[in-house]
Amino acid sequence: MSDTDLRTHAEDVHEQFSDTLDVTVQEVEERLDTLVNEYKVPTSEARRSVVNTYLDEAGMDRDDIGGGGNERRQVHEVDSPEEWIDLKAKVVDLWDAQSDAVAQVGLLGDETGTIKFTKWSKSDLQSLEEDAVYDLRNVVTDEYQGRYSVKLNRTTAIERLDEDIDVGDDAAEVDGALVDIQSGSGLVKRCPEEDCTRVLQNGRCSEHGEVDGEFDLRIKAVLDDGREVNEVIFDRETTEELTGITLEGAQEMAKDALDTSVVGDEIREKTLGKYYRVVGPTFGRYVLADAFEQLNEPADPEETLIKARSI
Numbered sequence: 001m002s003d004t005d006l007r008t009h010a011e012d013v014h015e016q017f018s019d020t021l022d023v024t025v026q027e028v029e030e031r032l033d034t035l036v037n038e039y040k041v042p043t044s045e046a047r048r049s050v051v052n053t054y055l056d057e058a059g060m061d062r063d064d065i066g067g068g069g070n071e072r073r074q075v076h077e078v079d080s081p082e083e084w085i086d087l088k089a090k091v092v093d094l095w096d097a098q099s100d101a102v103a104q105v106g107l108l109g110d111e112t113g114t115i116k117f118t119k120w121s122k123s124d125l126q127s128l129e130e131d132a133v134y135d136l137r138n139v140v141t142d143e144y145q146g147r148y149s150v151k152l153n154r155t156t157a158i159e160r161l162d163e164d165i166d167v168g169d170d171a172a173e174v175d176g177a178l179v180d181i182q183s184g185s186g187l188v189k190r191c192p193e194e195d196c197t198r199v200l201q202n203g204r205c206s207e208h209g210e211v212d213g214e215f216d217l218r219i220k221a222v223l224d225d226g227r228e229v230n231e232v233i234f235d236r237e238t239t240e241e242l243t244g245i246t247l248e249g250a251q252e253m254a255k256d257a258l259d260t261s262v263v264g265d266e267i268r269e270k271t272l273g274k275y276y277r278v279v280g281p282t283f284g285r286y287v288l289a290d291a292f293e294q295l296n297e298p299a300d301p302e303e304t305l306i307k308a309r310s311i
Helices: 003-017 025-038 043-058 236-243 247-257 261-271 301-310
Strands: 071-073 084-095 102-110 113-120 133-144 147-161 171-181 186-190 214-224 229-234 275-283 286-288 291-294
Touching: 003 025, 003 043, 025 043, 025 147, 043 084, 043 133, 043 147, 084 147, 113 275, 171 229, 171 261, 186 247, 186 261, 214 236, 214 247, 214 261, 229 236, 229 275, 236 261, 236 291, 247 261
Parallel strands: 071 084, 113 147, 229 286
Antiparallel strands: 084 102, 084 133, 102 113, 133 147, 171 214, 171 275, 186 214, 214 229, 275 286, 275 291
């Protein structure tokens, strides 16, 4: 975005709050610049985030002026990355951060399930306490291998609430014939940048551009029991266990054939038509396979699909 466009947005936001807050156009522009150029936030989302911040500082309802607030979501409704949302959630667990860039990492939960959160060190936010309930405004959704998470950044507003939440169990158990291996399965490359795990498309990360990726294994599978269809993601560990193909073995296969698609072909050969039971948490439309077992009943994928469509 050009400096002129940022300045125009800053002037519009400043005009909304000039009577209620002691803030300059330059300060508004700097907030927008940080979100748009440093965090790569879309302009509309950046403007909404800044408006929400000033609404909170002014003690105003978000319906008081144009622009509105973020959509308030429950955990099970988080089903796409790079969205700015509000959550009310309980801190279920705190984990040891593996990077100096991360101030806190752990698990949030509400009545519908749980979701991972990351709070960046440079956000300079208050610490969250285990078992406490918070209203979190301006958090950003993220996704890795079908598992959704939220990130707390310097624009996030945190309010501790004097209440409790009974955290729901979002684990699912599904079974059926494995009738399809979706695109993006097999040997893939991920962005190596810190805290980014996006799968590369033609050698490019959607956020960091052209990078030297790091190899990974995954399967995006479809299970069909004749009544309903479930999409399941197997990460590297469960893919290796399911297929007997290790990451190193997959790389050798691709190197010998000069083609990574041979790995996906081998996975299809080993798994299509077999019957599995999978247990794991649900994230959006996916079940993430924490554990699985192969059932005794083999299945013809075409026959299973015909049965499913006839019901």
